[in-house]
Amino acid sequence: MPSTQNPRTYRVKSFGCQMNVYDGERMAELLTDQGIAAAPEGEEADLVVFNTCHIREKAAEKVYSDIGRLRREDGSSPLIAVAGCVAQAEGDEIMRRSPAVKMVVGPQAYHRLPDMIREATAGRRVTDTDMPAETKFDALPARNQGGRRRSGPTAFLTVQEGCDKFCTYCVVPYTRGAEVSRPHAALMDEARRLIDAGAREIMLLGQNVNAWYGEDARGRRIGLDGLIRELADIPELARIRYTTSHPNDMTEALIAAHGDVEKLMPFLHLPVQAGSDRVLRAMNRSHTAESYLKVLDRVRAVRPDIALSGDFIVGFPGETDADFEDTLRLVDAVGYAQCFSFKYSPRAGTPAATMEDQIPAEVMTERIVRLQAALGRDQTAFNVASVGKTCQVLVERKGKLPGQWLGKSPWLQSVYFDGDVAVGDMVTVELTEGGYNAVSARLLSPVAA
Ligand code: SAH
Ligand code: SF4
Ligand code: F3S
Numbered sequence: 001m002p003s004t005q006n007p008r009t010y011r012v013k014s015f016g017c018q019m020n021v022y023d024g025e026r027m028a029e030l031l032t033d034q035g036i037a038a039a040p041e042g043e044e045a046d047l048v049v050f051n052t053c054h055i056r057e058k059a060a061e062k063v064y065s066d067i068g069r070l071r072r073e074d075g076s077s078p079l080i081a082v083a084g085c086v087a088q089a090e091g092d093e094i095m096r097r098s099p100a101v102k103m104v105v106g107p108q109a110y111h112r113l114p115d116m117i118r119e120a121t122a123g124r125r126v127t128d129t130d131m132p133a134e135t136k137f138d139a140l141p142a143r144n145q146g147g148r149r150r151s152g153p154t155a156f157l158t159v160q161e162g163c164d165k166f167c168t169y170c171v172v173p174y175t176r177g178a179e180v181s182r183p184h185a186a187l188m189d190e191a192r193r194l195i196d197a198g199a200r201e202i203m204l205l206g207q208n209v210n211a212w213y214g215e216d217a218r219g220r221r222i223g224l225d226g227l228i229r230e231l232a233d234i235p236e237l238a239r240i241r242y243t244t245s246h247p248n249d250m251t252e253a254l255i256a257a258h259g260d261v262e263k264l265m266p267f268l269h270l271p272v273q274a275g276s277d278r279v280l281r282a283m284n285r286s287h288t289a290e291s292y293l294k295v296l297d298r299v300r301a302v303r304p305d306i307a308l309s310g311d312f313i314v315g316f317p318g319e320t321d322a323d324f325e326d327t328l329r330l331v332d333a334v335g336y337a338q339c340f341s342f343k344y345s346p347r348a349g350t351p352a353a354t355m356e357d358q359i360p361a362e363v364m365t366e367r368i369v370r371l372q373a374a375l376g377r378d379q380t381a382f383n384v385a386s387v388g389k390t391c392q393v394l395v396e397r398k399g400k401l402p403g404q405w406l407g408k409s410p411w412l413q414s415v416y417f418d419g420d421v422a423v424g425d426m427v428t429v430e431l432t433e434g435g436y437n438a439v440s441a442r443l444l445s446p447v448a449a
Contacts, residue, residue: 004120004121005046005121006121007036007046008036008037009045009046010028010039011048011049012027012031012051013048014051015062015084016054016055016084018203018205019156019161020053020085022157022158023051024049024051026143027110030110030140031047034114045078047080047117048081049083050080051083051084052085052086052087053084054085054086054088054175055170055345055347056347057346060089063082064097064098067100077100079121080100080103083104087129088107088108088129088174088175088176089175091104091106091127091129095125095127102125103117103120103125103127104129105129106128106130107161108130108131109132110136111139142189142193150198151198153198153201153394154202154408157194157202157204157205158205159182159209160207160208160209161177161180162176163207164179165208167273167283168352169316169346169347169353171347172207179211184222187227191237201238201240201241203243205243210223210245210249210251210254211224211246211249212224225256228257237263238426239265240264241264243269245268247271247291250270255298255302258306259302259303266306266410267412268307268308269309269311272287272311273316275328275330277326279323279326282316293330293333296308307382307413308334308337309339310334310339311340311341312327312340312342312371312375313342314364315367316344316352316359317352317355317356318355318356318357319367324370332374336379337378337379337411339375341368341371341375380434382434383434383438385434386411386413386434390428391409391410391429391431393407393417394408395407396423405421409439414437416440427443427445428445
């Protein structure tokens, strides 16, 4: 096979969840360490990494069309690597279907990317979807070594990976592997580097982030609440968030942290998926609608202003009209600030894919339209109800209009305002107008303490 030249520029395109975004950032760092530079916007890169998502069918199919789009007029392509969850689940098929793909690398193996690039430039096609016993985190160079990269005001930090819950519809336990918590010392070290590089807010990430546990510097076993409390002691860090959590791992200690750790933002993303216990059982969720609502009550008791978010699946096999009404009832009972909702998508290899009573497409469509109308109504109501509040906003970027800025409220609302500020500032605003997607505000003090 012919060998190609060493790539000089790269582009990493990440799809799916925030953990994939985190992985994409780490891959970019690895490539930069190899002397490969990020390709300028609009220019073709020598090496393209598709960091893919397998969660629903549409997401997975996207990979193939994206690969096709890179083909040049003479039929050649840049060096293409497929990473992420589709690589893990369908690596062999990708290699068969797409000759342009030279590397397939799973989510637990991407620290080996530099070696794979050497192989690929020598003309060999390589696949690595191992889940090695030593974690990739041990093999990756320490993040942001030498402080080369500036961090945005919000930085992602993966603390936990994988899932042992095996919901019957979900590919994550297969694509990401078993639940693993990263060691406390490594996380504190990485947090420090992110803050030194400019982060003011840290978003702790995991498929079941609240299942994280570790040993602190004194050898005591701690949970996510302990990690949050320690991070909160870092003076330069202003805000802490975490996502995504499982209802069964909402411990008393974590709930208590919502009540007394000021830097822990009043926002909780807690997926429920459905409001019918029959459906929840078939999904293997191991919680009921009532136990879920009880968790929310306990969080609200210590943090009355908490903004709630969730995930829903409509049209799970066997879901009846009555089951779906239970979902709508649960939505009404909670009053979510925002939510994600999806049509059920059968995934090969998961138990639900072969269950009887798969729901027809038109029924799914009708249900998701109704669900999203209800969720949209509540989201708007939440934003409207926040008008008049004074709060701090972490400035993220310029808005579309001249002089306009965009930041996030403590409740994760997108807030637009005018003023003389800079990215990364924490400013005080008064919320003046609420809509479906965003809230407008008036700047009160330029820079808060
Ligand atoms: N670990 C997280 C979520 C991971 S996937 C958790 O349990 O909360 C993100 C969301 O995608 C899920 O919460 C679920 O709502 C949705 N999802 C997962 N598998 C799906 C499938 N097969 N079809 C449709 N939606 C799905
Ligand atoms: Fe998937 Fe369920 Fe695990 Fe979430 S808890 S990642 S939905 S199996
Ligand atoms: Fe998608 Fe994998 Fe995340 S399937 S949602 S990228 S864990």
